[in-house]
């Protein structure tokens with residue numbers, strides 16, 4: 177066991193640090209959940225891409241740098257430590273791309289990955305439906321076979337940033353007679369296709385990028401089916417592993433937040449224990465991620481342990497933000513745009529975002545079921 | 560960068576687990592608590608033969624001379640097995656205390672072979688010597704000074720853990736020049752954290768097994784979500800305490816104390832929580848002295864406050880953070 181980085185790792189980290197120092201916008205960009213903020217963030221994706229830092233762990237041919245998982249983690253740590261903008265391309269880059277690498281055709285990879293890496297195409301995840309949240313296999317949106325492709329109909333909801341995104345990926349019921357988890361197919365579709373209507377929904381913080389997607393006989397060619405027809409559930413499950421586990425919630429984000437918390441706290445006796453525990457939690461998450469990376473590099477897949485990660489990081493994020501809100505006292509309610517808001521209102525903004533952590537990516541109740549059944553081996557729920 | 564155990568470290572853990580699985584940790588703890596040290600001595604002698612009593616003792620004194628990762632690996636397994644006695648004291652603390660002293664020659668070969676057992680007190684955090692009646696070498700540490708103490712002959716204090724006898728040491732004997740008191744204390748806290756991890760894991764294992772065997776309402780209670788979620792919470796806490804204990808082993812010297820404190824807090828809290836939940840999911844049977852559960856759960860409670868309370872360790876981490884030492888654990 178050791179935690180020493182190789183000379184190449186450290187050289188890469190220095191390169192990243194230097195570039196970020198010179199290029200991260202001095203003023204924070206407006207929120208990526210708003211129209212102007214979305215555009216500004218798309219521009220930032222292009223800047224990152226031009227410098228070769230958009231998708232560092234991908235193969236070079238798709239716009240990446242083919243760095244090791246360890247270097248990718250170091251990149252993320254530097255990224256958050258530098259206070260760089262949130263990634264508007266994250267659904268595509270972190271959720272869809274791993275699935276494209278695993279299940280996509282060569283043609284699909286060539287068509288979608290480079291445009292995703294450069295920010296030309298921003299992707300939305302269209303999984304949830306009004307009647308299918310935790311019970312995702314209960315989706316009703318249909319796919320009907322037609323010559324050369326499929327016609328999609330139905331309604332998706334809670335799709336993050338779909339109001340401004342270009343493409344979406346989602347599951348549709350392609351065989352109405354098959355048993356729940358079968359007969360589903362994974363489709364990729366443009367959000368400006370004929371028959372698609374996107375209706376923005378204001379989130380708890382009022383930002384409008386959340387959306388419902390209505391599909392009315394939308395034509396999708398066979399070339400936009402991801403994986404085998406009828407195998408959508410299996411294909412999709414490889415994506416949820418990435419969402420809960422390794423990629424999306426990189427430890428760098430929590431380390432940077434813990435660091436900011438320590439700075440706001442300033443050593444006073446007030447709230448000392450909560451600040452300490454949040455910092456310890458961020459350290460624990462980082463070390464656990466290195467452990468996972470070590471296992472992945474040795475050839476083991478990321479299994480149901482990703483559910484443990486999900487519960488841990490989402491609760492850590494809330495604890496961290498609640499501590500910060502308590503430290504701010506009466507200023508805690510001042511959001512961005514208030515001249516007196518400490519830190520430009522970053523804490524209450526982050527707090528509202530943190531509150532969603534135990535809900536999205538599979539609620540923590542569902543994750544606890546997975547941990548109990550698949551990690552501890554307890555008897556399964558009746559389903 | 561390789562953040563999992565090496566094959567050798569894994570083999571060591573497995574060898575120990577096999578040794579304990581073949582024996583009966585609960586029976587040893589019960590006999591030890593009743594004052595019969597013979598079964599414990601037999602296991603200790605076996606550990607000595609395997610070299611594990613001297614895992615952290617330099618080779619020139621007959622030990623294996625291995626590092627903190629191996630030390631922690633051993634103590635985690637001893638915790639899991641529920642082995643009573645001054646394990647942390649003899650395997651981690653005394654070797655660190657004496658490492659660079661002239662007294663090493665006198666004590667460490669016996670301790671490494673398992674023929675002798677050591678224990679120690681530290682003013683403020685470890686006021687009483689654990690199982691001093693069974694120890695061949697008792698040390699009293701105060702500030703930067705350590706002295707060889709007389710074995711006590713007064714009566715022992717009884718711990719909440721029936722297998723811990725605590726002795727007040729009154730007479731300070733001959734000094735031990737060059738003793739590393741601060742290092743020894745930190746290693747005690749780290750060793751205690753490792754032992755707690757093993758205890759917590761065992762409590763979770765016992766609970767997981769029990770809720771599958773116990774039926775109510777015509778089904779195993781482990782099928783109920785309220786029970787499942789309790790145990791999932793325990794699993795998550797333990798899962799994220801373990802890397803802190805291992806990370807503290809790899810810490811740079813300047814962050815070592817801080818990282819050991821972080822590890823002790825996380826392991827203590829996780830094991831204590833595992834004990835509380837274990838009791839809850841066992842129902843009344845877990846609340847009896849007849850059931851073995853309490854041998855682990857009361858030890859988790861006792862160790863929660865041993866080697867520095869979590870409140871004290873949080874203050875120590877806070878002081879480091881306030882002084883700008885914010886690099887993550889293990890850095």
Ligand SMILES: Cc1cc2nc3c(=O)[nH]c(=O)nc-3n(C[C@H](O)[C@H](O)[C@H](O)COP(=O)(O)OP(=O)(O)OC[C@H]3O[C@@H](n4cnc5c(N)ncnc54)[C@H](O)[C@@H]3O)c2cc1C
Nearest residue numbers: 301302303304309310334335336532535536537538539541
């Ligand atoms: C900020 C945010 C962003 C999101 N982004 C996206 C996105 O981009 N794309 C997308 O497709 N979806 C997205 N979602 C939706 C998200 O995936 C769902 O909200 C989530 O899966 C839960 O579904 P639900 O909201 O219908 O809750 P429900 O399933 O109705 O659950 C309600 C409550 O019941 C509990 N519950 C349900 N079933 C069980 C059970 N079996 N055992 C115990 N408790 C149970 C839940 O845990 C929850 O507490 C987003 C959600 C949020 C909040």
